[in-house]
Structures are given as structure tokens and as C-alpha cells.
Amino acid sequence: MxxxxxxxxxxxxxxxxxxxxxxxxxxxxxxxxxxxxxxxxxxxxxxxxxxxxxxxxxxxxxxxxxxxxxxxxxxxxxxxxxxxxxxxxxxxxxxxxxxxxxxxxxxxxxxxxxxxxxxxxxxxxxxxxxxxxxxxxxxxxxxxxQYSSLPVHFFGESFTLPQLQQVYESILGEPLNKVSFRRKMDELGMLEPVPGEMQAGGAHRPAQLHRVRPEFKQQLALSARGL
Amino acid sequence: MxxxxxxxxxxxxxxxxxxxxxxxxxxxxxxxxxxxxxxxxxxxxxxxxxxxxxxxxxxxxxxxxxxxxxxxxxxxxxxxxxxxxxxxxxxxxxxxxxxxxxxxxxxxxxxxxxxxxxxxxxxxxxxxxxxxxxxxxxxxxxxxxQYSSLPVHFFGESFTLPQLQQVYESILGEPLNKVSFRRKMDELGMLEPVPGEMQAGGAHRPAQLHRVRPEFKQQLALSARGL
DNA sequence: TTAATAGTGTCTCTCAGACACTATTGG
DNA sequence: CCAATAGTGTCTGAGAGACACTATTAA
The missing domain is CATH 3.90.79.10 (Nucleoside Triphosphate Pyrophosphohydrolase)
Incomplete structure (x- = not known):
């Protein structure tokens, strides 16, 4: 050298x-x-x-x-x-x-x-x-x-499942089946409901707020091939 | 500056x-x-x-x-x-x-x-x-x-499907279903049979040689997230 | 009560895997 | 013919999407 x-x-x-x-x-x-x-x-x-x-x-x-x-x-x-x-x-x-x-x-x-x-x-x-x-x-x-919960990072601490689904649809550019979407999120096991709720819009049933389980917060960064 | x-x-x-x-x-x-x-x-x-x-x-x-x-x-x-x-x-x-x-x-x-x-x-x-x-x-x-034909690069110009399946099994560390494997390879549409055949081992039916379709040879490098 | 959206039970259709069968070689 | 592996037709069970229903709010 x-x-x-x-x-x-x-x-x-x-x-x-x-x-x-x-x-x-x-x-x-x-x-x-x-x-x-x-x-x-x-x-x-x-x-x-x-x-x-x-x-x-x-x-x-x-x-x-x-x-x-x-x-x-x-x-x-x-x-x-x-x-x-x-x-x-x-x-x-x-x-x-x-x-x-x-x-x-x-x-x-x-x-x-x-x-x-x-x-x-x-x-x-x-x-x-x-x-x-x-x-x-x-x-x-x-x-x-398509195969991870990456989009949760577009939200702050908590969010509703309908909001999350809209984000997925926006990113992927196609409508998603509500039942399938919720089943998938459930299987991933990364989210948990928070006691509080959400009203916002108003004239309809409020949606349950969810957040990322603490044990998954950092794991998201490590998962898959991002280094 | x-x-x-x-x-x-x-x-x-x-x-x-x-x-x-x-x-x-x-x-x-x-x-x-x-x-x-x-x-x-x-x-x-x-x-x-x-x-x-x-x-x-x-x-x-x-x-x-x-x-x-x-x-x-x-x-x-x-x-x-x-x-x-x-x-x-x-x-x-x-x-x-x-x-x-x-x-x-x-x-x-x-x-x-x-x-x-x-x-x-x-x-x-x-x-x-x-x-x-x-x-x-x-x-x-x-x-x-798991979702691409990347392992074909472990072979030279041509190879048989049983050989390719063995390689996938070796990489993934688990046995694969023969029918599903061949169906998947067929769907990917990246392989084509070559007129010649393969005998090697001998005392059994010879396997058809396959190769990567020319139009996919470089595309493999570009697909997915490898840059 | 009505409108609007959240959330869930269930049916069906599709697809992956299991199994069994045929095909083709050497001995 | 037998052994051994290649290759294929078909059945079945699991899972995804479609649909319809219930739940909960404001007006």
C-alpha cells in the first residue's frame, strides 16, 4: 500500500x-x-x-x-x-x-x-x-x-384502519378488499388497538384507533432487504 | 463551496x-x-x-x-x-x-x-x-x-428442472412441491426448453434441458429492488 | 329515522400442495 | 420386466375476495 x-x-x-x-x-x-x-x-x-x-x-x-x-x-x-x-x-x-x-x-x-x-x-x-x-x-x-406494514410510517403515533387502507390503496394505485386487508393486518400482528377512539368526520360510527406494537417499531427498519 | x-x-x-x-x-x-x-x-x-x-x-x-x-x-x-x-x-x-x-x-x-x-x-x-x-x-x-428466478444464475447456459428445483431447495432449506414448483416456473415464463436432452445418471427417463429466454437474461438484473 | 361509515360473518372461487398416475430410460 | 427418475392430470384444503349484514355515530 x-x-x-x-x-x-x-x-x-x-x-x-x-x-x-x-x-x-x-x-x-x-x-x-x-x-x-x-x-x-x-x-x-x-x-x-x-x-x-x-x-x-x-x-x-x-x-x-x-x-x-x-x-x-x-x-x-x-x-x-x-x-x-x-x-x-x-x-x-x-x-x-x-x-x-x-x-x-x-x-x-x-x-x-x-x-x-x-x-x-x-x-x-x-x-x-x-x-x-x-x-x-x-x-x-x-x-x-405489498408484503409489509411499511406505510404505517406515513402516520404519527396512531391511525385508524380505514385511514391505513386508503394509504395502501393510494400507494399501490388500486382498491383493496376491506375484509382481506384487515385480515392481512391482523395476521401481521404488528398493530394493536388503543383504548381511545376517533370521530372526526362525524355523522357515522367512529373508527378504532390503532398503533404499531412497541416490539415491532424497530423491527420494521430491519425487516426484509433494506439493510 | x-x-x-x-x-x-x-x-x-x-x-x-x-x-x-x-x-x-x-x-x-x-x-x-x-x-x-x-x-x-x-x-x-x-x-x-x-x-x-x-x-x-x-x-x-x-x-x-x-x-x-x-x-x-x-x-x-x-x-x-x-x-x-x-x-x-x-x-x-x-x-x-x-x-x-x-x-x-x-x-x-x-x-x-x-x-x-x-x-x-x-x-x-x-x-x-x-x-x-x-x-x-x-x-x-x-x-x-422466494419470488424470482434468481437461482438460474448458479447454472451455465442450460439445466434441467429437477436440477433447478434442487438448487431452490438447497437455498431455501426446505423441500418444494414438484407440481407447484414447475407451475411457478411456467408462470414466470422465463424459461424455455432446448431441443437437446439430458441423460447423465442414466437408468431412468432423461430430463428436458431448459435455458433462460434471451429477453429475460438482462431483465433479471433489473427486476425488483436490486437497482 | 336516516345517512354515512366502521366492522364482521360467511360463501365462493382460486390456487398451492398432495397424490397418483403415465413416460422413458438402463440394466 | 424392473428400478429409477421425469413429467402430468386431478383432487382437496386453505386463503383471498365478494357480498351482505350488523354497529354506531350525527343530524
């Missing part, structure tokens, strides 16, 4: 985060306005350099980027994929470790300048290869929604 | 490849003996620095590492996950983009010094976080084998 050999491994190393949430049942992504070159002023996925001095790993980098560039705390975060090459960033050969974040809309900062929420199908042009990263994130969420 | 900001993104950037194959029905991994520090002489996953000057992307880096460190060409390669942090490599904060390769045993170089094939359950101690990377690769192959 020598200096020049060591230098071979030195490329730009960044994280990019696809923050997804539901706005009136529409899957939407958080974009931030870039403060610096390249693409200063352009709307893009929140991203930034890895800070080797302060980050425990790339997951921590992603969490820090979310906090500092978008004011988002406590999102569910999962590694997505890593995008690389000489062309994706004009500064040179780069590595972008991408993360996917799911968060309820209420947890997003309201009216933060330089932050906006747009439907994933209406982002317009995105810089770098962010369109590709976004596409991968949406595909991943759709895919995992 | 300034120089010190740029330097923040500069960490060690490597690729590690988990090469899996089947040896008499046992899922096994390729280890190579490290030539340099750290861990010189120790058996480890083939890995190396990204060479920004020559690699088109990290996938190309992985293919080059496979060729130069293990003499392996033409393996099926799929990005696995990226492992990061200050502790995994004694040289400092590092990023390891890991890839999973599936290859038939016949395509491996025979008797190459500094290369060995061991069952994934009997690797002994591995340097860096290679044990964790291996574990992720095995979990991924098991998981994808």
Missing part, C-alpha cells in the same frame, strides 16, 4: 435523501432549494457530504442532512441504493448513498423557506441523477407495501 | 463482492487471501478501491475487482448495500459498496492460488465487517429466491 494507491479510493462521497409523505392521499416528495453550486437555486433532493469527523455512519449522515437542510427530525430512514459514476455530479466521480425517508406530513416543518412538497409524478426536471433516485425510492415503497 | 467543504466528502471508497456458488448443493462463498495490509494474508471477500480514472461506475469497479483479484469473468452482479463508518476499516472512515455475484462453479478458476471456496456457514472469522456483508448477501439470495 502506498499514497497513490490510497488516493484511488478518494472520490466525492455524499448522501441523498428521498423524503416521502402523503398529501391528501398523494405520494409526495420533499425538495429543497440548493444554496450552493452546482445547481445553486435549483430544487433538488436534500443531500450533502459525509462528515467523517462527526458522522457515525452514512445513516447518521442522512439524518444530519435531513435535520440541517430540511429541518426534519425523527423520520423513518432506510438505505435505498448507491449511485455512482463520473457523470452524475459535475464536480467529478462521485458516490451518492441514497436513503428513503417516510414521514407523516404533520411532522414536516410548515412554511420553511427553501422547502417544498410536490407529488412524485410532478417534480419536473431534477438535477444530478435525482430523478432516477426518486424513481428507485417510489418503486421500493410500492414493492415493500 | 470551498476546499475544506470539498474535503469533507473524501473518505476511503471501496467495493466488496460476495461471490456465491453451489458446491454439491451447498451455498458457498469465494474468499481470497489478502496481499496487502491491513489483514495481509488473511482470507477475505474480494474487494478493492474504486479507480475513478478507469471505472465507469461502482458496478464496473466490482467487475474489475472480480477479474483482477479472483480471475472471475461474466458473473451475474447485483448491488447489495453500502456499509460505512469509522470502525469497519482500520485505515479510517470508509465506504464499502457491496455487490453480490452468482456464478456456476464451472466458471470459477480452478486451483487458483490465494482463492478458496467455503460454505457460507463455515467461513470462520472474517476481517473488516465482511461477516455482516456475507450475511446480508445470503439473506438477499434467500429472500429473492
Amino acid at each position: 502506498n499514497q497513490s494507491e490510497t488516493a484511488l479510493g478518494q472520490v466525492l462521497t455524499t448522501v441523498d435523501v428521498v423524503v416521502l409523505t402523503l398529501v391528501d392521499g398523494v405520494l409526495s416528495v420533499v425538495l429543497v432549494q440548493r444554496e450552493r453550486a452546482p445547481f445553486a437555486g435549483v430544487w433538488a433532493l436534500p443531500g450533502g457530504y459525509i462528515h467523517a469527523q462527526e458522522d457515525a455512519d452514512a445513516y447518521a449522515s442522512a439524518a444530519r442532512v435531513l435535520r440541517s437542510k430540511a429541518g426534519i427530525e425523527d423520520a423513518y430512514l432506510e438505505q435505498l441504493a448507491t449511485f455512482t459514476g463520473p457523470a452524475r455530479d459535475p464536480r467529478g466521480w462521485s458516490v451518492a448513498i441514497s436513503y428513503c425517508a417516510l414521514i407523516p406530513q404533520q411532522k414536516l416543518p410548515t412554511h420553511r423557506p427553501g422547502l417544498k412538497l410536490v407529488p412524485v409524478t410532478a417534480t419536473g426536471q431534477l438535477p444530478f441523477d435525482h430523478a432516477q433516485i426518486l424513481q428507485a425510492a417510489v418503486a421500493r415503497v410500492r414493492s415493500k407495501s | 470551498n476546499q475544506s467543504e470539498t474535503a469533507l466528502g473524501q473518505v476511503l471508497t471501496t467495493v466488496d463482492v460476495v461471490v456465491l456458488t453451489l458446491v454439491d448443493g451447498v451455498l458457498s462463498v469465494v474468499l481470497v487471501q489478502r496481499e496487502r495490509a491491513p489483514f495481509a494474508g488473511v482470507w477475505a471477500l474480494p474487494g478493492g478501491y474504486i479507480h475513478a480514472q478507469e471505472d465507469a461506475d461502482a458496478y464496473a469497479s466490482a467487475a474489475r475487482v472480480l477479474r483482477s483479484k479472483a480471475g472471475i469473468e461474466d458473473a451475474y452482479l447485483e448491488q447489495l448495500a453500502t456499509f460505512t463508518g469509522p470502525a469497519r476499516d482500520p485505515r479510517g472512515w470508509s465506504v464499502a459498496i457491496s455487490y453480490c455475484a452468482l456464478i456456476p462453479q464451472q466458471k470459477l478458476p480452478t486451483h487458483r492460488p490465494g482463492l478458496k471456496l467455503v460454505p457460507v456457514t463455515a467461513t470462520g472469522q472474517l476481517p473488516f465487517d465482511h461477516a455482516q456483508i456475507l450475511q446480508a448477501a445470503v439473506a438477499r439470495v434467500r429472500s429473492k429466491s
Whole structure:
């Protein structure tokens, strides 16, 4: 091993985060306005350099980027994929470790300048290869929604089963059978009713509030192939 | 943007490849003996620095590492996950983009010094976080084998359905129903019979050889969540 | 009482697995 | 013919979806 050999491994190393949430049942992504070159002023996925001095790993980098560039705390975060090459960033050969974040809309900062929420199908042009990263994130969420309770992360502490079903239908883009849906959720065994109830709309029977069982809260992050 | 900001993104950037194959029905991994520090002489996953000057992307880096460190060409390669942090490599904060390769045993170089094939359950101690990377690769192959034809990459050009079923059973660790298995393979529509046949064992009816339909050969790499 | 949605019991149809049968080879 | 494995037709039980019914609220 020598200096020049060591230098071979030195490329730009960044994280990019696809923050997804539901706005009136529409899957939407958080974009931030870039403060610096390249693409200063352009709307893009929140991203930034890895800070080797302060980050425990790339997951921590992603969490820090979310906090500092978008004011988002406590999102569910999962590694997505890593995008690389000489062309994706004009500064040179780069590595972008991408993360996917799911968060309820209420947890997003309201009216933060330089932050906006747009439907994933209406982002317009995105810089770098962010369109590709976004596409991968949406595909991943759709895919995992078919066999896991991933979408519960779009909610806060509690939610009703009809609400949850609407979210699944919105993500998968097809209506679901009520009986089958509830049977599946029951089999997964991840949810439990909370004593309180829900009224909201009003002129009908209120729905039972549910929450994720504590023992499953972290397991969700580890399950399947998200790392 | 300034120089010190740029330097923040500069960490060690490597690729590690988990090469899996089947040896008499046992899922096994390729280890190579490290030539340099750290861990010189120790058996480890083939890995190396990204060479920004020559690699088109990290996938190309992985293919080059496979060729130069293990003499392996033409393996099926799929990005696995990226492992990061200050502790995994004694040289400092590092990023390891890991890839999973599936290859038939016949395509491996025979008797190459500094290369060995061991069952994934009997690797002994591995340097860096290679044990964790291996574990992720095995979990991924098991998981994808449940709903895709991924295991066809353990074969060369053609194979029989009984052979393929044995491989699935070996990977999943459970016997499969013959009728259901063949029905599933038929539904996936990825295989086609080749005019030739197979006799081998001999004293029984020969099995029809099959191959992957050309139009699915590359699609396999793109399907699902492998990037 | 009515309208509206929550939640459940049950029937049916589909599909995966079990079983048994036929097919084809070597000896 | 026999042994051994390849390959297929069919039955059955479990599970998903369709439907209809009950439950509970506001107006």
C-alpha cells in the first residue's frame, strides 16, 4: 500500500435523501432549494457530504442532512441504493448513498423557506441523477407495501384502519378488499388497538384507533432487504 | 463551496463482492487471501478501491475487482448495500459498496492460488465487517429466491428442472412441491426448453434441458429492488 | 329515522400442495 | 420386466375476495 494507491479510493462521497409523505392521499416528495453550486437555486433532493469527523455512519449522515437542510427530525430512514459514476455530479466521480425517508406530513416543518412538497409524478426536471433516485425510492415503497406494514410510517403515533387502507390503496394505485386487508393486518400482528377512539368526520360510527406494537417499531427498519 | 467543504466528502471508497456458488448443493462463498495490509494474508471477500480514472461506475469497479483479484469473468452482479463508518476499516472512515455475484462453479478458476471456496456457514472469522456483508448477501439470495428466478444464475447456459428445483431447495432449506414448483416456473415464463436432452445418471427417463429466454437474461438484473 | 361509515360473518372461487398416475430410460 | 427418475392430470384444503349484514355515530 502506498499514497497513490490510497488516493484511488478518494472520490466525492455524499448522501441523498428521498423524503416521502402523503398529501391528501398523494405520494409526495420533499425538495429543497440548493444554496450552493452546482445547481445553486435549483430544487433538488436534500443531500450533502459525509462528515467523517462527526458522522457515525452514512445513516447518521442522512439524518444530519435531513435535520440541517430540511429541518426534519425523527423520520423513518432506510438505505435505498448507491449511485455512482463520473457523470452524475459535475464536480467529478462521485458516490451518492441514497436513503428513503417516510414521514407523516404533520411532522414536516410548515412554511420553511427553501422547502417544498410536490407529488412524485410532478417534480419536473431534477438535477444530478435525482430523478432516477426518486424513481428507485417510489418503486421500493410500492414493492415493500405489498408484503409489509411499511406505510404505517406515513402516520404519527396512531391511525385508524380505514385511514391505513386508503394509504395502501393510494400507494399501490388500486382498491383493496376491506375484509382481506384487515385480515392481512391482523395476521401481521404488528398493530394493536388503543383504548381511545376517533370521530372526526362525524355523522357515522367512529373508527378504532390503532398503533404499531412497541416490539415491532424497530423491527420494521430491519425487516426484509433494506439493510 | 470551498476546499475544506470539498474535503469533507473524501473518505476511503471501496467495493466488496460476495461471490456465491453451489458446491454439491451447498451455498458457498469465494474468499481470497489478502496481499496487502491491513489483514495481509488473511482470507477475505474480494474487494478493492474504486479507480475513478478507469471505472465507469461502482458496478464496473466490482467487475474489475472480480477479474483482477479472483480471475472471475461474466458473473451475474447485483448491488447489495453500502456499509460505512469509522470502525469497519482500520485505515479510517470508509465506504464499502457491496455487490453480490452468482456464478456456476464451472466458471470459477480452478486451483487458483490465494482463492478458496467455503460454505457460507463455515467461513470462520472474517476481517473488516465482511461477516455482516456475507450475511446480508445470503439473506438477499434467500429472500429473492422466494419470488424470482434468481437461482438460474448458479447454472451455465442450460439445466434441467429437477436440477433447478434442487438448487431452490438447497437455498431455501426446505423441500418444494414438484407440481407447484414447475407451475411457478411456467408462470414466470422465463424459461424455455432446448431441443437437446439430458441423460447423465442414466437408468431412468432423461430430463428436458431448459435455458433462460434471451429477453429475460438482462431483465433479471433489473427486476425488483436490486437497482 | 336516516345517512354515512366502521366492522364482521360467511360463501365462493382460486390456487398451492398432495397424490397418483403415465413416460422413458438402463440394466 | 424392473428400478429409477421425469413429467402430468386431478383432487382437496386453505386463503383471498365478494357480498351482505350488523354497529354506531350525527343530524
